[in-house]
Structures are given as C-alpha cells and as structure tokens.
Amino acid sequence: MQQKLISSRTRLVGLFGNPARHSLSPVIHNAFLKSTGIDAVYLTFEFPDKDLDEAFIGAKRLGFIGLNITMPFKENAYRLVDGKDARSTAIGSVNTVKFNSSTDTSKGFNTDVDGFLRSLEDKNFNWDNSNCLILGAGGSAKSSVFALMEKNIKKIYIYNRTMEKAEKIKNSYSKEKRMKIEILERLERVDPKKLDLICNCTPLGMDAPGVSELLPVSDQWNLKNVLIFEMIYKPLETRLIRKGRNEGASIIDGLDMLINQAASSFKIWFDIMPDIKNIKKLLI
Numbered sequence: 001m002q003q004k005l006i007s008s009r010t011r012l013v014g015l016f017g018n019p020a021r022h023s024l025s026p027v028i029h030n031a032f033l034k035s036t037g038i039d040a041v042y043l044t045f046e047f048p049d050k051d052l053d054e055a056f057i058g059a060k061r062l063g064f065i066g067l068n069i070t071m072p073f074k075e076n077a078y079r080l081v082d083g084k085d086a087r088s089t090a091i092g093s094v095n096t097v098k099f100n101s102s103t104d105t106s107k108g109f110n111t112d113v114d115g116f117l118r119s120l121e122d123k124n125f126n127w128d129n130s131n132c133l134i135l136g137a138g139g140s141a142k143s144s145v146f147a148l149m150e151k152n153i154k155k156i157y158i159y160n161r162t163m164e165k166a167e168k169i170k171n172s173y174s175k176e177k178r179m180k181i182e183i184l185e186r187l188e189r190v191d192p193k194k195l196d197l198i199c200n201c202t203p204l205g206m207d208a209p210g211v212s213e214l215l216p217v218s219d220q221w222n223l224k225n226v227l228i229f230e231m232i233y234k235p236l237e238t239r240l241i242r243k244g245r246n247e248g249a250s251i252i253d254g255l256d257m258l259i260n261q262a263a264s265s266f267k268i269w270f271d272i273m274p275d276i277k278n279i280k281k282l283l284i
C-alpha cells in the first residue's frame, strides 16, 4: 500500500530514549505504516532524564497516538502512565504507551514479553519440559524469564555475575513458581547437553569496547541441538551466534526480537498486526 504524503492530518508516534538517534525502530515502524497505509509518522526524541515528565505530557497534549520508551526511561515511564497492562505491572517497566485522547489518559505496556514469545514461536520452539538458560539479570532477562514462566517449561537456569540480581528475579515469583527457577553460582553447574534454549541477555558480544569478542558461555560447550536466542543486534552476528552456527544450533538473533516487539507495539497503537516478512532486510 502507498504511504500518504505528510499533511496536517498526519499523526505522530515516537520513541523516547537517550541515546535514541541510533535506533532502528523508525525504519521498522515507518515501514509498517507504509505497508498498512496509515497516515502517521514515527520519529525519535532524545533528551536528558530530567525532561521526561514534560516530554511525556507534551506528547499527550500534542495528540501523539503513542510512544515507545527505551533506555534509560523505561522504569520512569512506568510511573507516568495512568494505567498498565498485567505484563508491564509484573515486570515494573513500560516500553510502549498508548494515549487515549477522548479520556485524556495513557496506558503502559511491555511488548518485550510478546516479542520474545513470538520469536520462539516463529522457530516452533517446543516449550514443554524444556530446560532454558538465561544469561544476565537485567531488564531483558527479567522479561524473558517472565515470558518463559507463562509456558510449560521444565526449568529456567539464570546466571548473572551479580547473583543477588538473579535472586531478585526468582524471588518475585510465588513459592510454587520459584521451584522452576535455579540460580547458578557458576555457569559450570549446568550441563549444556540438558539445555534446549540459551538466551543471552548480557552485552557480552556487543559492538562496544571490551565486550565485542566475549562469549557469554564456555568455549568448551557444544551447542548442537540448542536454540540460541541472542538479544544483541549490533553486530547481528555475535561470537555466540557464530559458535552456535558452526556447531549446528538454531538461532534467533537480536533483530528477530526487535522486529517482533515492534510489531506488538504497532498492534497496540493501531489494532493491526503488521506483516514482518520483509522488514529484516531493511535493517541489515
């Protein structure tokens, strides 16, 4: 479908973050808008932390349809919205906001859970009785654990350099649910042959000084028959992905996740699930 020319009727959707200008979200969302023929544009807004409240009210007053919220504003946006969905309430952070102009209210959502689950469903991942390893205990690890807990998995192992943060995730669940989570003091405590899914929620392997050539698992592990879920998308092929590919693992890369969580945000704003088929090639 042809995108309409920008006019006085064109609506706004935006990303609040700092940094935000490097983001791939405008490419994804403007492609979704074009393919669905919706008369709106998606832009990024980068500003200091202290300006978040005013920017948020500004977006609401100016009639934005909604927002994506990224680092470092996710937790603060949680406190600014008038209502929240169950997932963002449980996780304590919001990455998508929808404004309702008729009631002058805002609602917060967390689409990282949906993006994570859809990425696994796209690979026909068999949840039942699966053993999953989550590396890291920050924001993306928390939403990944939350997503897995919605499914019939057998065990979630969490390994993080700061063990207390992993314990905190575990302790946010009821006693019964907690039994499914095991915190690893050392990574060697788990037998890689037992694992069905390894999800890297750390920056190890990211295109940044000191971490780009690091591997978040042991080089001795054989990753055959494992599904590797890599959150990092810069670079698209991390050392973990290279190792997994060489050893016969299936791969979900950071762009799969980024596109799927974006599609869920789009659905919240416009009530249309966009076609994601041709998006990845726009980003590589």
Ligand code: NAP
Pocket (backbone or CB within 6 Å): 136, 137, 138, 139, 140, 141, 160, 161, 162, 165, 200, 201, 202, 203, 204, 206, 211, 231, 232, 233, 253, 254, 255, 257, 258, 259, 261
């Ligand atoms: P975060 O909240 O800052 O958490 C980062 C985690 O990594 C923490 O548990 C931290 O450990 C650990 N970590 C940081 N540096 C480390 C190091 N040098 N060695 C070992 N562990 C280290 O970050 P996040 O939001 O979860 O994001 C994690 C990664 O996922 C980032 O690369 C981010 O870009 C990516 N991401 C991608 C998507 C996507 O759509 N593809 C979405 C979200 C995030 P401590 O607890 O000890 O500090």
